[in-house]
Amino acid sequence: MRALLFDTTRCVGCGSCMVACRESNGLPETDAPDLTENQFTVLKTVPGNDGDVTYRRLCMHCQDPTCASVCPVGALKKTPNGPVVYEPEICLGCRYCIQACPFGVPRYEWSSLAPRVRKCTFCADRLAAGKINACAEACPTGATQAGEREELLKEARARLAAEPEKYVQKIYGEHDAGGTSVLMLSSVPFTQLGLPDNLPAEPLPLLTFRVLSKIPTLAGAGSCVLAGLWWLTNRKAEVAKAEGRAPRKGERR
Amino acid sequence: MTRVRAIFWRVVALAILSAGAYSTWVRFTQGLGASTNLSDEYPWGLWIGFDILCGVGLAAGGFAITSAVYILHLEKLRPLVRPTVLTAFLGYLLVICGLLFDLGRPWNIWRAVVWWNPRSVMFEVAWCVMLYTTVLALEFSPVLFERLRWERALKVVKIIVVPLVGLGFILSTLHQSSLGSLYLILPTKLHPLWYSPLLPVLFWISAVAAGLAMVIFESGMSARAFGRALEFHLLQGVAKVMVLFLGLFLMVRLFDLGARGVLGTAFTGSYEMAMFWVETALLAVPMVLAAFRKIRANPQALFACSVMAVGGFLVNRLNVAVTGLEASAGGRYVPSWMEVSITLSLVVVGLAAFRYAAQYLPVFHSLKSEEVKEELPTQVYAQP
Numbered sequence: 296m297r298a299l300l301f302d303t304t305r306c307v308g309c310g311s312c313m314v315a316c317r318e319s320n321g322l323p324e325t326d327a328p329d330l331t332e333n334q335f336t337v338l339k340t341v342p343g344n345d346g347d348v349t350y351r352r353l354c355m356h357c358q359d360p361t362c363a364s365v366c367p368v369g370a371l372k373k374t375p376n377g378p379v380v381y382e383p384e385i386c387l388g389c390r391y392c393i394q395a396c397p398f399g400v401p402r403y404e405w406s407s408l409a410p411r412v413r414k415c416t417f418c419a420d421r422l423a424a425g426k427i428n429a430c431a432e433a434c435p436t437g438a439t440q441a442g443e444r445e446e447l448l449k450e451a452r453a454r455l456a457a458e459p460e461k462y463v464q465k466i467y468g469e470h471d472a473g474g475t476s477v478l479m480l481s482s483v484p485f486t487q488l489g490l491p492d493n494l495p496a497e498p499l500p501l502l503t504f505r506v507l508s509k510i511p512t513l514a515g516a517g518s519c520v521l522a523g524l525w526w527l528t529n530r531k532a533e534v535a536k537a538e539g540r541a542p543r544k545g546e547r548r
Numbered sequence: 549m550t551r552v553r554a555i556f557w558r559v560v561a562l563a564i565l566s567a568g569a570y571s572t573w574v575r576f577t578q579g580l581g582a583s584t585n586l587s588d589e590y591p592w593g594l595w596i597g598f599d600i601l602c603g604v605g606l607a608a609g610g611f612a613i614t615s616a617v618y619i620l621h622l623e624k625l626r627p628l629v630r631p632t633v634l635t636a637f638l639g640y641l642l643v644i645c646g647l648l649f650d651l652g653r654p655w656n657i658w659r660a661v662v663w664w665n666p667r668s669v670m671f672e673v674a675w676c677v678m679l680y681t682t683v684l685a686l687e688f689s690p691v692l693f694e695r696l697r698w699e700r701a702l703k704v705v706k707i708i709v710v711p712l713v714g715l716g717f718i719l720s721t722l723h724q725s726s727l728g729s730l731y732l733i734l735p736t737k738l739h740p741l742w743y744s745p746l747l748p749v750l751f752w753i754s755a756v757a758a759g760l761a762m763v764i765f766e767s768g769m770s771a772r773a774f775g776r777a778l779e780f781h782l783l784q785g786v787a788k789v790m791v792l793f794l795g796l797f798l799m800v801r802l803f804d805l806g807a808r809g810v811l812g813t814a815f816t817g818s819y820e821m822a823m824f825w826v827e828t829a830l831l832a833v834p835m836v837l838a839a840f841r842k843i844r845a846n847p848q849a850l851f852a853c854s855v856m857a858v859g860g861f862l863v864n865r866l867n868v869a870v871t872g873l874e875a876s877a878g879g880r881y882v883p884s885w886m887e888v889s890i891t892l893s894l895v896v897v898g899l900a901a902f903r904y905a906a907q908y909l910p911v912f913h914s915l916k917s918e919e920v921k922e923e924l925p926t927q928v929y930a931q932p
């Protein structure tokens with residue numbers, strides 16, 4: 296499975312990734328400060344220990360993506376080699392994916408009459424053609440690196456061990472929300488990068504799946520109970536009738 | 549006096565409908581952005597929170613009453629069946645209408661039938677709502693068949709009615725609770741006063757309570773509007789069960805908040821706390837009041853209780869759908885006037901449809917087919 300590794304300590308904030316992303320996806324120029332329907336990745340800065348820290352926002356391409364699990368028609372899908380891709384043709388526009396994404400990533404084309412959900416595609420088309428992600432290819436410092444997820448995890452662990460004072464000792468995305476295909480290393484706490492620190496290590500879709508998987512049992516048991524109640528109350532009324540007494544209050548006549 | 553009042557309400561309804569018509573035009577010619585205050589931070593607003601969550605919940609009286617009569621053989625409740633089934637049926641039709649406004653690509657709605665994602669709660673809700681609306685149509689059909697004297701069709705429905713009601717119960721239980729499950733996927737976004745693993749259970753219980761409150765509320769309204777209502781002693785019985793379910797809801801809620809250790813957040817002086825108490829008070833007060841026989845026996849008081857319980861239910865759903873998400877989304881969501889006008893228009897259409905159905909179809913009483921006349925007997929029922 297393919298992945299991206301982003302390291303704030305190597306990012307110089309040149310913006311090459313943003314430009315490459317825009318060109319690769321044919322998006323118009325914009326100076327919006329955050330992700331928008333036409334900006335799939337964005338550079339932001341927060342104050343760090345020595346100087347500003349620049350970081351990237353983009354879809355994390357979760358291993359078990361919440362957005363894909365909530366979509367009623369399966370318009371969002373995790374592909375085996377990493378990208379979480381979207382198919383506008385079957386999308387209903389219920390926007391459950393936008394509501395559910397724990398990273399607040401997907402955007403919507405609010406002014407369109409045939410609105411699409413918009414987010415980073417992980418360059419699925421480039422990957423299919425055997426190329427690497429446009430942003431990683433454009434990055435001059437190796438702050439954004441593309442590779443196999445296992446390899447990148449190894450690399451990240453090596454960096455954490457080699458320069459422990461430089462990093463927060465965590466690879467974001469290794470386990471968060473069940474793990475992601477975009478991994479992050481940072482010199483400042485991840486919450487400052489807008490990445491929640493309270494996500495469970497198990498994928499969020501399990502939260503709803505646990506309930507949904509009870510449905511067949513519930514429906515089966517429910518039918519039996521209902522049938523039983525029907526039979527019982529029916530019988531009570533019949534017995535009452537056979538004994539020749541008037542049915543009591545609430546019984547069947 | 550009554551004439552003046554009738555004219556007043558007609559003018560109000562007309563004003564709402566014209567505003568709604570304009571908003572509809574904007575919605576479908578300029579999109580969601582121009583007509584709503586929805587945003588990437590608030591992808592769901594009034595239409596999901598009110599039209600869908602509340603609409604479906606308030607229609608829960610339909611499955612509760614039909615099950616009591618057909619499954620539990622509580623024959624005395626039979627007069628309640630038709631009005632509640634009618635409410636539920638109209639309610640679900642309006643929910644589907646509301647959905648067509650809210651969906652960004654409404655023309656794709658049929659795809660949920662073909663493209664399956666059984667892991668999605670939304671998928672399950674869609675299927676249940678679709679099937680249950682069909683069940684409701686069949687449950688309501690005898691009213692039409694009686695009017696049209698379709699004896700054969702009447703007989704067929706009579707044969708399948710018990711399994712049909714059972715199916716309705718199961719489908720309703722599933723999707724009423726699943727509307728709560730929709731929010732289970734937001735553990736880090738929804739405020740701890742509302743996020744709970746018990747959301748599906750809480751949604752089911754409160755829907756039954758609200759559905760029953762609606763039975764009382766509606767009967768009071770129909771009495772005012774066109775002098776037709778249900779026998780009052782039946783409503784008192786319904787009120788008792790409503791009290792039971794309100795109590796159950798509050799108990800589970802208290803237990804749940806305690807077990808998750810967030811009871812403290814209910815006393816922090818936050819905006820969420822205030823909304824939590826509005827919700828809780830609106831549900832607790834009618835529970836306490838309607839628990840007294842004396843108060844239940846007073847039509848005005850009982851009506852007021854039903855209004856409060858419905859109000860509390862609405863606040864609960866909007867708290868889950870909007871209030872509870874505001875802290876994590878940042879800022880506030882206030883619906884645009886266009887969103888409000890479309891929601892109100894749907895309510896007006898629903899009320900009007902109920903009124904005309906009740907006037908021209910044997911809803912408040914069943915007719916033997918020989919008795920069908922052009923003018924239905926204008927029997928006046930006990931006024932609540």
Ligand code: SF4
Pocket residue numbers: 353354355356357360361362363379395396397398399400401414
């Ligand atoms: S970050 Fe959000 S949009 Fe991206 S794959 Fe994960 S859940 Fe989906």
Ligand code: SF4
Pocket residue numbers: 365366367368369370371385386387388389390391392393412
């Ligand atoms: S908006 Fe589209 S992609 Fe997102 S959950 Fe709904 S149907 Fe799926």
